[in-house]
Amino acid sequence: xxxxxxLIDTDKKIVKSKKSGIVNIASVPQRSxxxxxxxxxxxxxxxxxxxSSKSKRPELLIEPFAGGGIVGLTAAFENLAERVLLxxxxxxxxxxxxxxxxxxxxxxxxxxxNFNLSYESAKSTLERAPKSTDDKAFHTILRNRxxxxxxxxxGAGLIKNGENGKGISSRWYPQxxxxxxxxxxxxxxxxxxxxxxxxxxxxxxxxxxxxAFFIDPPYTAAGKKAGRRLYSHHSLDHDLLFKxxxxxxxxxxxxxxxxEDLVELASSHNFETQLIPxxxxxxxxxxxxxxxKDLKWLK
Numbered sequence: 001x002x003x004x005x006x007l008i009d010t011d012k013k014i015v016k017s018k019k020s021g022i023v024n025i026a027s028v029p030q031r032s033x034x035x036x037x038x039x040x041x042x043x044x045x046x047x048x049x050x051x052s053s054k055s056k057r058p059e060l061l062i063e064p065f066a067g068g069g070i071v072g073l074t075a076a077f078e079n080l081a082e083r084v085l086l087x088x089x090x091x092x093x094x095x096x097x098x099x100x101x102x103x104x105x106x107x108x109x110x111x112x113x114n115f116n117l118s119y120e121s122a123k124s125t126l127e128r129a130p131k132s133t134d135d136k137a138f139h140t141i142l143r144n145r146x147x148x149x150x151x152x153x154x155g156a157g158l159i160k161n162g163e164n165g166k167g168i169s170s171r172w173y174p175q176x177x178x179x180x181x182x183x184x185x186x187x188x189x190x191x192x193x194x195x196x197x198x199x200x201x202x203x204x205x206x207x208x209x210x211x212a213f214f215i216d217p218p219y220t221a222a223g224k225k226a227g228r229r230l231y232s233h234h235s236l237d238h239d240l241l242f243k244x245x246x247x248x249x250x251x252x253x254x255x256x257x258x259x260e261d262l263v264e265l266a267s268s269h270n271f272e273t274q275l276i277p278x279x280x281x282x283x284x285x286x287x288x289x290x291x292x293k294d295l296k297w298l299k
Contacts, residue, residue: 033181112181
């Protein structure tokens with residue numbers, strides 16, 4: 001049964017981050033075709049620091065809850081790991097990765113460039129059932145770009161007003177999306193993709209000391225606020241996940257919303273925790289909880 005964590009009051013203190021500048025998202029390369037309010041673009045400088053701190057770069061970096069895949073993409077583009085494995089359960093998100101990594105990414109880029117976007121054309125397209133993986137990938141990117149907040153779970157409404165009166169087009173950048181897709185296609189030999197359950201898929205890699213794991217569950221543990229609204233799959237046994245990673249021979253790094261019950265859970269499995277500053281999509285300053293086996297490199 002999934003372990004649902006909730007906020008509790010404890011005397012345990014969360015380790016606070018040292019004074020450090022909040023990441024300017026505009027300074028980080030935007031590589032993903034997705035837009036995620038809970039995305040990890042802000043985490044990229046910390047990712048670089050983590051993987052660069054190692055005497056040998058990982059032979060494999062696994063991102064088991066890939067979503068927009070910014071961490072895995074950054075590692076592949078910047079050669080922070082020899083290879084990258086992305087894992088995603090959601091069949092719609094998975095369709096995009098299947099096309100980008102193993103399919104006709106050029107066809108997807110052209111379809112985006114040639115699509116004449118309006119509220120009516122978006123609504124009509126999304127109401128039709130996709131007939132192929134290529135169709136599903138296009139539908140997913142379209143829905144992600146024209147839905148309020150990038151929400152892809154059932155029931156998400158389409159943008160009507162958007163930024164500066166642009167309406168539904170306010171998040172639809174065909175040239176940019178096509179460029180990102182083609183860029184990913186150019187380095188896809190470094191990336192593998194699997195659609196499946198993260199806990200089952202990563203089990204085979206836990207005995208490999210040359211494999212590193214970046215884990216950012218898009219679920220509702222400890223108030224993972226975006227979880228229920230954004231994702232169709234938001235139930236996870238977090239205790240089991242920590243147990244698996246505790247005994248993995250490779251290094252592991254988790255990110256979670258800042259919450260005392262997550263600190264307790266991490267501590268119970270002998271993980272270290274630290275807070276680092278970030279800004280959310282509304283530019284409010286927040287802190288994110290980083291969990292790892294050894295966080296000396298972060299201090």
